[in-house]
Amino acid sequence: MTFVAKPKIHHPLLQFNEIGLKRRDYEGSVSTLCAGCGHDSVSAAIIMACSELSLPPHRFAKLSGIGCSSKTPSYFLGNSHGFNSVHGRMPSVATGANLANREMYYIGVSGDGDSASIGIGQFAHAVRRQLNMLYIVDNNGTYGLTKGQFSATSDRGSTSKKGVPILYSSIDLVSMALQLGATFVARSFSGDKQQLVPLLKAALLHKGFAFIDVISPCVMFNNHNGSTKSYDYLRHNGSRVVEADLTLPHEEIRVNYEAGSTHAVTLHDGSTLHLQKLAEDYDPTDRIKALTRVQEAQETGNVLTGLLYVKSDESDLHDILETPSKPLNEMSESELCPGSQRLEQINQSFR
């Protein structure tokens, strides 16, 4: 970590985006995480994604629980809303916020402890409910904040920094999300912004629950030879299977894709997502096959990265609940509470 704040000054050639902001306007306060922490790269990638999409920072709500990962919302989008909640309870707070105001962008940042241990129940139900949010897990396979104990995502066979092997099997959040019906499931690596930034952009525009498991090495406690979440391990064992390239509705498609190698998906806002298959016979639109491939890879110690599964025409929690299109927080008291006479009518309808 550093005590020196990043100076406000920026490169004289730094460009404005469509809403007149520069990338630097999307930053937050100075990070107090360890130098070299993968989480800082994830924050930087979020900053890039939001500024490239020209989204207004004040339309964002950042939500988190407890842990190194959950500190990071302070370090991006300084001019947005945020709630740092109880350990593992970020999904409940996100659900409440999302129900009250459906028009915001919700970014939840959690960690492997916050989501796979104490908050695993909350995580599972947020997926089930199709909460319209971007759920990021900064996954480093260790409890960094309490000095390096194993977490629930530490792979069996990997060791602690001192060489002690882990005895339990690990929880794979990607497989869980696929199983529980998430409509956007991706895995990436904090050291690969080329892949991560387009994924974040697509996830932000995706309607429904978008989950990105970002392997984000802990330089302090889990970046050693026995780790399966280190920079080196990912660079040797990570294999990109599907790249995502987002084209906004008003943009021209600039890349010429080879026929047969891509699959285009239209997102809720009219953007086009081009899925470029790097691995043969991988189909990111087939949930069952995706799940199989992810688990097969896991058996061999391989880490599949990229947009592993996407389904674009699904409904989110608001559709399921048939909530009105006007956000609840914009309604007047009389709209929200139509009176005892109306309540009586409703009760009567159940008799």
Place this chain on the structure above:
Amino acid sequence: MKATNITHPDYFHKVVDCQWACPAHTPVPEYIRLIAQERFTDAYMINWESNVFPGILGRTCDRPCEPACRRVRTEEKPVAICRLKRVAADHKGDITPFLPNVPKEKNGKRIALLGAGPASLAVARDLLPFGYEIDMFDRDPAGGGMMRSQIPAFRLPADVLEEEVDLIVNMGINAHYSYEITSMKEMLDRNYDAYFVGTGAPRGRDLNLPGREEVSNHISIGIDWLSSVAFGHITSISGKVIVMGGGNTAMDCCRTSKRLGAESVTVVVRSAFELMKASDWEKEDAMHEGIPIINNRPPKEFVHENGKLKGVIFECVKQVEKDGRTSYVPSGEPDVFMECDHILMAIGQENHCPWIERDIGIEFDKWDCPILDEDTLQSSHPKIFFGGDSAFGPENIIWASAHAHQAAISIDLFCQGKDPKQDRPPDGVNLISQKMGIHEWSYDAEHDAAKRHLVPHANKRRSLDNIKVEVELGFDTDLGLKEAQRCLNCDVQTVFTEKLCIECDACVDICPMDCISFIPNGEDEEVRSQMLVPSFSEEQDIYVSEELPTGRLMVKDEDVCLHCGLCAERCPTAAWDMQKSVIHIPQMGSFS
């Protein structure tokens, strides 16, 4: 792409833009840091070693360092380097313990310095500590050359000048003042072991227009007139004065006239305002004193009545840009007549050595400049060396110091029977880590967003009344310390060690100026276009690492790096380190 060779002495030297731009390569950030620590004497000595006249240059330097300053590119205005030099000079303590010893026992070699200006004095300073016996000749009654004769006292007070000139003269020069050198041949007959010609560019240009001869009593050549003022031969000027020319001499002439009682003073320049040779601050100061500068007016004719000057007719022109070159064409406006009683001609000066016989082995080019070896400053006569304005034409004091260091090395090698070219010591660079501990650097890394501080001036009425009142008061210590904080410490370099890098991107994310990128290896153009902010600059280098384990290169744009050290702060493996580059430009005494 090929990896950058950071051990080449020029690589990091170029990153220190001010030092690179300075002809004498004064280590600017180093002395600014010392000022920030209130170590004024040490800051002064660094300057004294490198540019010989810190107090004088702190007031009069042409400041090639300032337009080069990185702040111009990152923000807007450069660090006030020149004024900080003056802060060091104004606030220094006793420097005598730090001065080199001059041996009583001489080495048996005798050197003649022709001219007692900055170039000759600097050569003397470099050679005296090595036992050389030095005779210096000058036509003026005192040493200092153009620093004394051409720079008016309101810019350079006599005591400042004398302190630094006398310091060197008193190191043991045998000075022969009021000595008009009339023959180089005669000098050669005196059998010195080597000669250094530092006689400047003493001839002011004239303009042969209709009426010139008739009004010659009313026209003075700028530098000669300033010299007469400096030595007290002229103490007043009356009537309306026109100063012709747009350089610093013109500015000195007009401001001096104003102080000597001229009824009105006008500067008329043939070129456009922006293209005038005078430094911006000289122009500003003249205008601040109420002197109009009229541009795009080449003179056509001197108008006189029975030998009495009436005025000058000027043509009106406008500037045209064609094929990247500026030229002037008539603007169509009618010629203008401007009344005046006296004209000061400050339209340039040239080399002039009528006293050097052309048959003694010194070859001259078609511009009447001696033909010299650019590195050694040796002329075609092996015993004779040149420096300052007399070498390559009019430049300035800081070039004189720079030439002098090189000439002194040449003279020393020559006198010791070595070859001034082949046996010259090479440049070098040392890199020293500035890390003191976790988050602790030996320099103040934090970026200071302060704007350039203005220098206070003396009361205008008081300074216009008395030519000896210095106009610029200089920074006091308070302002000096504040201005020193603006320096970006460009000599504290970002040094990258490939084998330590784990490619975590922390440096990329934290760099406020987006200088650092990790890019797959490829052709130059291809790599540059993939940088976070692509750079195709020819002046500013990019720092390219060896290939990293992922096949990528670390590419750093040196252009707008703030040297804030955040990359090194954020690096978990110390692959980045902030290391001070100490550039060794050989000088007498700096090598064995």
